[in-house]
Amino acid sequence: MSKAARPAYRCGECGWTTAKWVGRCGECQAWGTVEEAGARQGVHVVKPGAVSAPAVPIGQVAAETAHARPTGVGELDRVLGGGLVPGAVVLLAGEPGIGKSTLLLEAAARTARHDTVLYVTGEESASQVRMRADRIGAIEDQLYLAAETDLAALVAHVEKVQPRLLIVDSVQTIGSADATGVPGGVTQVREVAGNLVRLAKERGMSTVLVGHVTKDGTIAGPRVLEHLVDVVLQFEGDRNSRLRMVRAAKNRFGPIEEVGCFDLHERGITGISDPSGLFVSRHPEPVPGTCVTVTIEGTRPIPAELQALVGPTEAPQPRRTSSGLDSYRVAMVLAVMERRLNAKIGKCDVFTATVGGIRLTDPAVDLALMLSVVSAAGDKALPSGMIVLGEVGLAGELRAVRDVRRRLAEASRLGFTRALVPAGSLENDTPRLESPKSRGGLVAVREPASRTTSFAPGFDVTEVENVWDALAHVR
Structure with missing residues (x-):
């Protein structure tokens, strides 16, 4: 048999071909997807065949059936x-x-x-x-x-x-x-x-x-x-x-x-038409290590509570365990805390989780995750009645997130009275970044450069530019 007629095997997932059968695809690494594709042949010309329906201008296509x-x-x-x-x-x-x-x-x-x-x-x-x-x-x-x-x-x-x-x-x-x-x-x-x-x-x-x-x-x-x-x-x-x-x-x-x-x-x-209360626990008093945010799932704003537990360990490799959160994003937020906030958590176990089994992938929960870890490490509860929004950048800046007004309206409806959001969330302001000097302790703190406005009666919104300003507002 000539080389041109040698049987080929093709992966059903990615189309990778090989001259002999293998159990695992060499391209996508999938098991059991390589099957015989027949003899290798050149491209052949396909003759015109019968059509099921003639092509018509798109404006004449009936849309009612969709x-x-x-x-x-x-x-x-x-x-x-x-x-x-x-x-x-x-x-x-x-x-x-x-x-x-x-x-x-x-x-x-x-x-x-x-x-x-x-x-x-x-x-x-x-x-x-x-x-x-x-x-x-x-x-x-x-x-x-x-x-x-x-x-x-x-x-x-x-x-x-x-x-x-x-x-x-x-x-x-x-x-x-x-x-x-x-x-x-x-x-x-x-x-x-x-x-x-x-x-x-x-x-x-x-x-x-x-x-x-x-x-x-x-x-x-x-x-x-x-x-x-x-x-x-x-x-x-x-x-x-x-x-x-x-x-x-x-x-x-x-x-x-x-x-x-x-x-x-x-x-x-x-x-469940209104799941807003399913992912927030009810505490008679503020508890250290907890922070509430509002995530957007499709078109629905859902308040969700993040919890953190930080404790010292003698193990050579501290544990980083998360439930309901992206472990890679949690690792990034912890790295920003250690580098930008001078947080002393390198020799501590850090456990993070969401309430109610919801899985959060929205970047807007970054700041709430960070503040819950800071609260747990310092054993000091965050102010009650507050929600936190914001995506954390690697340089410590806070980035505006989408649908802020819808998130704030949902939080106000549920009885929250305060919100911490990135600068420019309610208006198209350009946030500035200013790194503070370390003052010792768990994290570095400086006087915040922020602006507080009233979003609704009894609901105040504070806009902060970076993680240091956010931390100063919850101390």
């Missing part, structure tokens, strides 16, 4: 951008047992009140799903249930029922006789998902696929599904808590990073 239809679950519709779009394929991902099936069965029952719904389960028997439906009150005449693990049988059910909404729980359990490998493998998942996407587009049928998250954090194995579907929803939550959150990581029909909050209980799952 309008979302509500599912009846308000918090889910918020994340989806109004509801399910006909022909859209949605991937709902989450750890096993987190409550995905309960949420989708609730949405299926409410949709079935005015449309035909087909719920295909590949993990449970039909009787198990029926028992859950009885428990949460999801029995509807137009909700059809089938227990199948074969793709051809699933398509036959769709042909017979003609649903407007198809739910497949889960995509890893469905197999196709036309693809190699076992159900749940990369080849099978790609084949099943590709056929379901094609079926949804041809029929204008909204489709929801359930995908489990593996131990390395990927959805249904390597990132095969996320590129095929229109919407990717992440279902998050702590199994020891009733709180569940749905976050949009990808959405072709609406905003991303929108969050819906749910309460999972024995009677089903209920949306």
